[in-house]
Amino acid sequence: MPWTPLPHEADLFCNVYIDESSQTKHRFLVIGGLVVPLSHADAFEAFIIAARDATIPITKPDGTPRVIKWEKANAYNLVSYKKVVDAFFAFPMKHKLPLHKHVDVNCVVVDTSKKDLRASGDGDVDIGFNKEVYFLCVPMIGKRFPKELFHVYPDRRNTKHPLSEAREIMNLGAKKHGDKRDWPYRRLQFRDPESCQALQVVDILIGALAYKLNGHYHKPEAKKAKKELCDYVLGRAKIIDPSKPTPYHRRRIAVMHRDGSQFRRKR
Template sequence: MFVDVYIDESSQTQCRYLMLGGVVIRTDAAPEAAAKLIESRSPELAHGEMKWGKVSRSKMAAYTRLVDCFFDDPSFVSAQFHSLVVDTSKVNHRAYNDGSSEVGFNKEIYQLASKFARLYGSAYFYVYLDQRNTNQTPEDLRLILNRGRRKAGDRRDWPYRRCQFRNSKTTPLLWVSDIFAGAIAFHLNGHRTKQDASPARSELSDYILYRSGVRNPKIDTAKAGKFTIWHRQLR
């Protein structure tokens, strides 16, 4: 079985909690699912990228349909969303990451990507990351991931077959990763309870947690499922 993994982040800077989110879906189902997302944004958002940072009252219906697509549309029956939370106040880049926040960030991507291999024991992965500026290439990450699986005793021959950057503007499944991660971070970083909180983002984040069945995003969910949250304990 081949599956696609679409990973994006939220609140990477100036917030206590860093969020990484990844949508996993069977490779053969991904094109239809992406088409459904494009269809769901009309008429309020006929063109352009859907992002957590662009949520507004006038486009709420489109964002709500995107959420409903993930949970209800048959093209998403194989899709799951898994997230990783890092408390950046406990990160020591000097001691563990060669003094580099970039190295630390890449380690968290490695942790989330590795979770998919543990959950899908017979799958092979095409990993797509939101395009960003970094001195480490996706191919470097692919090699490290495969070596990590070999060290863990994984018998699959190079389970991570592809690791590439993708432009989120033209990759609809990255929209889901970004929006779901943003919704969780909105609660964890305290934005939801601020007096000047965006009404549209408040409503959308509440709706996403309602549809996912998550009552308290500060607590880990089950490791597997349609929608999961993992607060990584740093050593």
């Protein structure tokens, strides 16, 4: 039987789609969580599919899914990628979302030259990464959406740590810091980007942030199309300098930075 929320909770659920930029290749790691009200999740998927023109259809000629992502953006599909970005920004107005509902991407930027994930994870990079996902979901999204309940869907990746354990840590952490909701993080399950347009959108948006933060934008070999798409995303988000945090209550794309300085142990 398909899951249905309890009547008194039905309007509170949001899906959170999480993706990250490269964890090992670059200084700045960007983790983004796209929050979509559950009531509008199917409509959002359909809206993004409709925005994908013949240049980037959802399937390849052999019928397998075609994934759009930052690394695949080029001069040939630039206009098409911009249409997808436009669809993300246009969705709330096009679908007349109530004022109390939002479709936002919340981003955590980790300066790995100052905050090493292996060190923060006590020798386990995976634990260090999970701590950043925790920060994204609990202190950031949990406080920006103080009444909502969450189904969290990270991009599928290999991990030796069970998601059920991570979900329990999120809920206990929220409760420890005064959250009055009854178990706000109800679901934590991997999703495959091939079947999830929202994850593909997150990849493109955080890709633009990481491209600028990691200095690729200013390299002599930087592709003109990538630079143009980066400018387009940041311009639509009204982000002048991604190396600085956005105002805490900024909607659509919000950025918080983590370099570990405020969490260093006293010696």
